[in-house]
Amino acid sequence: MSAEHNNKDFSKVERIKIHQPDANKVDRFNPRNRIYVRAVEGFWSTLRKRLGWVAMLFFLVLPWIPWGDRQAVWFNLGEQKFHVFGLTIWPQDFTLLAALLMIAAFGLFFITTYLGRVWCGYTCPQTVWTFIFIWFEEKIEGARNKRIKLDQMPWSFNKLKLKVAKHTAWILISLLTAMTFVSYFVPTKEVYIEVFTLNATGGIYFWVILFTFATYGNAGWMREIMCIHMCPYARFQSAMFDKNTFIVGYNSKRGETRGPRSRKADHKAMGLGDCIDCDLCVQVCPTGIDIRNGLQYECINCGACIDACDTTMERMGYNKGLISYTTENKLDGVKEKVLRPKLVGYGVVLLIMTLIFVYATATISPIRIDVIRDRNLLFRETDQGLIENTFTLKILNKTEQTHIYNMSVKGLPKYEWIGLQQVTINGGEVLTLPISIAVDPVDLTRAITHINFGVETDDGAIEAKQESRFFGN
Known part of the structure; x- marks a missing residue:
């Protein structure tokens, strides 16, 4: 012909x-x-x-x-x-x-x-x-x-x-x-x-x-x-996009000039590119765009147009990949860069946040204790001459099982615990417990002493602590 x-x-x-x-x-x-x-x-x-x-x-x-x-x-x-x-x-x-x-x-x-x-x-x-x-x-x-x-x-x-x-x-x-x-x-x-x-x-x-x-x-x-x-x-x-980001792209250098032709025709001699202008890439697109018009924000990178075009290329006897996952640099014939500052930055932050999340999740305490001081009275002197501070302990059993907890306070050489010191808390419950700590003023070396309330099971498998302060003379 x-x-x-x-x-x-x-x-x-x-x-x-x-x-x-x-x-x-x-x-x-x-x-x-x-x-x-x-x-x-x-x-x-x-x-x-x-x-x-x-x-x-x-x-x-x-x-x-x-x-x-x-x-x-x-x-x-x-x-x-x-x-x-x-x-x-x-x-x-x-x-x-x-x-x-x-x-x-x-x-x-x-x-x-x-x-x-x-x-x-x-x-x-x-x-x-x-x-x-x-x-x-x-x-x-x-x-x-x-x-x-x-x-x-x-x-x-x-x-x-x-x-x-x-x-x-x-x-x-x-x-x-x-x-x-x-x-x-x-x-x-x-x-x-x-x-x-x-x-x-x-x-x-x-x-x-x-x-x-x-x-x-x-x-x-x-x-x-x-x-x-x-x-x-x-x-x-x-x-977030750059010229090395993978996109669904149309190779216009290979595809243009587009136009219909028979499978047996020599399209190169006719001055045509590989695109036969069948519009299948548009018909399969869920957002209705024409990928041949270049990068568009409506493109969701689903690859439907790639499959449609590859099917057409295969039927015509042409090489696949006229539409493909590619980059702007590749389409322009420029060398691609995989590692670039933006990608590395996102990757480093993602890795750090993931490690922090894994550590925080693995170390979640199955019990929590909150200590609330009596705001109306910093301390009072008992009939025995002891200095007494009043606290309200809120203990949350974050497990789904019932546990018996023992409570203590550290930071004081000698003290008298007034109130319950062993409690039973059902799974998922919060116990509000008012207690008092009394200390001989002779054993207090300063006006404000930093202390730690602790709560733990008998076997010590579950424990938690919370810092507070003890006020004296």
Whole structure:
């Protein structure tokens, strides 16, 4: 076939292309213009689906795991206790929560600087639930073209049946999601039994209904609107990106000039690049962008366009990787740098915060003692001539077992303990105990003596101490 004949065929294809609707002209920023995501198969799509289903199953199963006489993970807000398997976190330990949030933040910064928005593309709940909803949508209404055609058709019994089936599936998924989420704060069996037997409290019904409609709205209707207009992460990610950050990128040097052609045509002789302008990369994108227009903050690095493009390249007999995970430097032919100050900085802070969190978690004391002095009277002299200070001890048993505790005070050579010195405290209870310490003034060498109250079990396995002061003459 001659080059002249090829050019004639190409011109004919171009004239046909002009009359086809341009997917890029759709105003994706208008919430009324719905994005119909096309199904795609490939390595990255398979990885995303598997991670999504694992995350979903982990979320659903975790509240059902038993741990003794309770569930393994239970955020008991009523008693202000967070149970995470064998660890019980009390309000006094909430600095651990702050540390955990800091670790999550710096972990996100580190991953974003190195791998871009892979969190958004693979593990963000909005993405996971959105693709689950799309999966059910495809199973009920059909592929992308069928869904578009169905929405353009006038209402009929068949259309109503499909729409009702789809939205029923969405609502059931949303209800399951809401009840599972509430089960992290209220015992799981209690939630399911009381909700379905209509014996749940108004608060439980409120939160179940709220999260049901929130999930249904976010994953079913809003979808990319959440990512484009409402998620703050997309707005400040540019502060973490650099030219060595991995992004989903289009190799314009290889792909341009784009245009349709037959598989047997010599596209190089026609002056064309490898991109055949099939728009599949746009049709599979959950946010409706055209990755060929360059780096855009709406891109969530899900890799769907990579799989779509690789499939097209394979069918055309071209090399894969026209769209790939790459960096701006690589696209520009500049040498990449893996280690750079920003990435190292985030990594060092992340490592330090993680070590601190692990140490703090491992050394959580199973008992806590707070000492409150009598503010009205610093000290008084007894009938025996002793100097007496009054204290209120608050002892918290942070374990789930009952223990017998012995109390003492250090820092005084000789003293008389007035009040109970051995107490029994049930698991999770706080004991308020008023006591007094009396000392012979002869044994006091200064007006203020620093002392330490201690509490421990008989075997010394559990102990805690708290500093205070003893006032004398």
